[in-house]
Amino acid sequence: DTAVSQTPKYLVTQMGNDKSIKCEQNLGHDTMYWYKQDSKKFLKIMFSYNNKELIINETVPNRFSPKSPDKAHLNLHINSLELGDSAVYFCASSQGIPQETQYFGPGTRLLVL
Amino acid sequence: GDSVTQMEGPVTLSEEAFLTINCTYTATGYPSLFWYVQYPGEGLQLLLKATKADDKGSNKGFEATYRKETTSFHLEKGSVQVSDSAVYFCALRFQGAQKLVFGQGTRLTINP
Numbered sequence: 001d002t003a004v005s006q007t008p009k010y011l012v013t014q015m016g017n018d019k020s021i022k023c024e025q026n027l028g029h030d031t032m033y034w035y036k037q038d039s040k041k042f043l044k045i046m047f048s049y050n051n052k053e054l055i056i057n058e059t060v061p062n063r064f065s066p067k068s069p070d071k072a073h074l075n076l077h078i079n080s081l082e083l084g085d086s087a088v089y090f091c092a093s094s095q096g097i098p099q100e101t102q103y104f105g106p107g108t109r110l111l112v113l
Numbered sequence: 114g115d116s117v118t119q120m121e122g123p124v125t126l127s128e129e130a131f132l133t134i135n136c137t138y139t140a141t142g143y144p145s146l147f148w149y150v151q152y153p154g155e156g157l158q159l160l161l162k163a164t165k166a167d168d169k170g171s172n173k174g175f176e177a178t179y180r181k182e183t184t185s186f187h188l189e190k191g192s193v194q195v196s197d198s199a200v201y202f203c204a205l206r207f208q209g210a211q212k213l214v215f216g217q218g219t220r221l222t223i224n225p
Contacts, residue, residue, distance in 0.1 A: 004156070031211065033211075040217065041200055041217065041218040041220070042215075042217050042218065043157075043202060043215040043218065044215070045212050045213065048211050048212070050211070055211055056211050056212055090156055090157065092156075092157075101159045101162070102159070102213060103159075104149075104156035104157040104158070105156050106154070106155055106156045107155075107156050
């Protein structure tokens with residue numbers, strides 16, 4: 001069973017479109033995260049939710065909107081996609097505050113043309 | 114602000130060579146320190162961690178020791194294998210904090 005899963009795995013789209021990436025974890029964790037990995041492999045946190053409440057919101061454009069319908073899901077919606085949004089987006093989860101190990105999904109590779 | 118700096122990659126070694134990937138950090142206080150590994154096409158996996166000074170984390174033949182005096186957490190392995198080829202990330206997190214701060218990653222390639 002996949003612990004943290006993301007869909008889709010690949011996403012190719014045009015500038016200006018709106019797209020969503022979904023994340024689900026079956027580990028029973030109460031905290032979930034979105035990270036962005038750029039072309040140079042630099043990894044940076046974007047958002048974190050604990051029990052469906054937003055607890056970390058880094059300086060991310062408001063075109064990015066996370067949604068957590070329940071503890072097991074954290075989706076990322078991106079409006080008006082730009083070329084600079086091209087990256088690999090990773091979802092992760094962990095248990096507790098303070099949290100222990102973060103478990104990462106396989107990533108969603110987004111390419112904006 | 115808090116930051117993590119890793120040695121520049123890519124690093125290319127022959128099988129059975131000794132590996133060191135340097136990691137230093139800048140932080141106010143005493144964070145927990147981590148090494149994550151990303152195999153091709155996969156997400157990050159925790160490799161090892163240390164939560165206080167002088168702790169040694171180890172896993173799969175890799176080791177790293179938390180050195181407060183030098184603010185370092187260098188990753189070492191005595192004899193690397195082709196299957197160790199991956200990108201390695203050093204990271205820190207403060208107690209009670211949610212956020213992991215990552216280094217820029219070091220790509221390691223092991224040739225047979």
